[in-house]
Amino acid sequence: MRTSARFDRGHTDDLMSFLAASPSPYHAVANVAERLEKAGFRQVAETDAWDGTSGGKYVVRGGALIAWFVPEGAEAHTPFRIVGAHTDSPNLRVKPLPDTGAHGWRQVAVEIYGGPLLNSWLDRDLGLAGRLSLKDGSTRLVDVDRPLLRVPQLAIHLDRSVSSDGLKLDKQRHLQPIWGLGDSVRDGDLIGFLEQEAGLAAGEVTGWDLMVHSVEAPAYLGRDRELVAGPRMDNLLSVHAGTVALTAAAASEGLDCIPVLAAFDHEENGSQSDTGADGPLLGGVLERxxxxxxxxxxxxxxxxxxxLCLSSDTGHAVHPNYAERHDPTHHPRVNGGPILKVNVNNRYATDGSGRAVFAAACERAGVPFQSFVSHNSMPCGTTIGPITAARHxxxxxxxxxxxxxxxxxxxxxGADDPYLLTNALVAFLEG
Structure with a gap:
């Protein structure tokens, strides 16, 4: 992957499989861990004493994972090269009292997580996935990956104003999915249903972290299949690329740094948690x-x-129907290579020296890259980048x-871009 980047359909196929198999942060972490194990990494517990042996290791905490590879002969002051990403995506998450409904419909009570495009969840076949906490203190992953729920949109006949005033959704009233018919309390029992799905005894589940997901599979799109449509690209695309890059860098000879993958949870709601980028997890692992x-x-x-850290997250390609919302001289295009994000108000962490680091990695990998800045009249999003820089x-x-x-x-x-990003990450992690 070091000499020249070339579109690899096999890499994109693998990304699509990873997206489909990772409907929650917990599933994403489990899938990353499985890939790391196959590459010779071993899991270490935070409660155990750590040794200084070389090789690949990783820590799992909830929906977050930190993995690193110590080359032979690495000194105590050897610097790290980090790819940072996040495992969570905006969605609908199940409330503590999940069974609700009205007028003969069974529904599931959900809360809005992060900042999803609410209309995109309407009239889709939805599954349910996440983590179940059991009486004995263990956890069990569950994934009902079939049409189970649906958030039905109101027919236009009952809301003629939608054509003139646009769709207006109340987060409390209009986003509760249906999943059957009957009395909401007597016939609901969502957790009992999930216990059966997971092969557990009735009453064994005492806690849950559950979320809905579209069951439509990722797919190539376009006349020449040059595009990919799928769920949770923000930001499992970067988690997948970072995993592939870390295992490739670990197989390289002569590393003069310690390559790291930091896949955090809770980026979409501020990163302030024990598994988020604003928590102590990364700093604790590096120090230990x-x-x-x-x-x-x-x-x-x-x-x-x-x-050095590359905070890798999805950004905005120029939208053909809303080009005026983008900076007029910075128009990132899909399949044009990864983007370098810049904001002088530190919504992104990139500065001139950082640009030089990324440009050098892309040059070594033979990968083109593009620059992104927000339109001056539009608010700029942010990432784990500034948090990582400031905290550590x-x-x-x-x-x-x-x-x-x-x-x-x-x-x-774009179908090419995931592979191009991975090439650049490999070159970066190799130092």
Missing amino acids: SVFARGGSYEDRARAFAGT GIRTVDIGVAILSMHSARELC
Whole structure:
């Protein structure tokens, strides 16, 4: 992957399989862990003492995962090269009292997670997935990946104003999915249904983190199949690319850095959690890696001072129907290579020196890249990049892949771009 980037349909096929198999952050982490295990990485528990041996290791905490590879002979002050991403996506999540309904309809009570395009969840066949917490303290993943729920839109005959005034959705009243007929309390029992689906005894589940997902499979789109439509590209596209890149870098010879994948949860609602980028997870793992190799606080400071992070998240491709919403001189296009995100007000962490780092990685990989800035009259989004830079004092660069339909239940990217991004990440992680 180091010499020249060339579109690899097999890579994109693999991404599509990863998206389909990862309907929740917990499933995404489990799938990343399985891939790491096949590449020779081993899981370490945060409650155990860590050793300073070389090789690949990873930590799982809920919907987050940190993985790193220590090359032979790495010193305690060896710097890290980090690819940061996030596992969560905007969606609808099940409330603590899930069974509701009215007028003979069984419904599921949901809460809005993050900032989804609400209309994109209407009239879709939806499944249900996530994590079940059991009486014995263990957890079990569950995935009902078949048409189970639906958020029905009101017929236009009952709301003629939608044609003139646009669709207006009340988050509390209009987004509760139906999943059958009957009395909501007597016939509901969503958790009992999921216990059966997971092969558990009745009453064994005492807690849950559940969310809906579209059951429509990812697919190539377009006359020449040069586009990909699928769910959760923001930001499992980057998680997948980072996983592939880390395992490729771990197989490289002569590494002078420690490559890291940091896949956080809760980016879509501010990152302030024990598994989010604004929590202590990444800093704790990096510090323990230094200390496990016999390092001191001085070694930790030296390692962090030389560390670089690429915060990889999806960004906005220029929209053909709304070109005026984009900066007139920065029009990222799909299949044009990864984008470098810049915002002088630090909504993105990139500066001039960071641009040089990313440009060098892309040049080594033979990958073109594009620049993105927001229209001055439009608010700019943000990522885990500024959070990582500020919390850990780590030089950070914001990058990603340009997509359309961001935060929709089903997003759109170029079929070439995931592979081009991965090439650039490999070159970066190899130092």
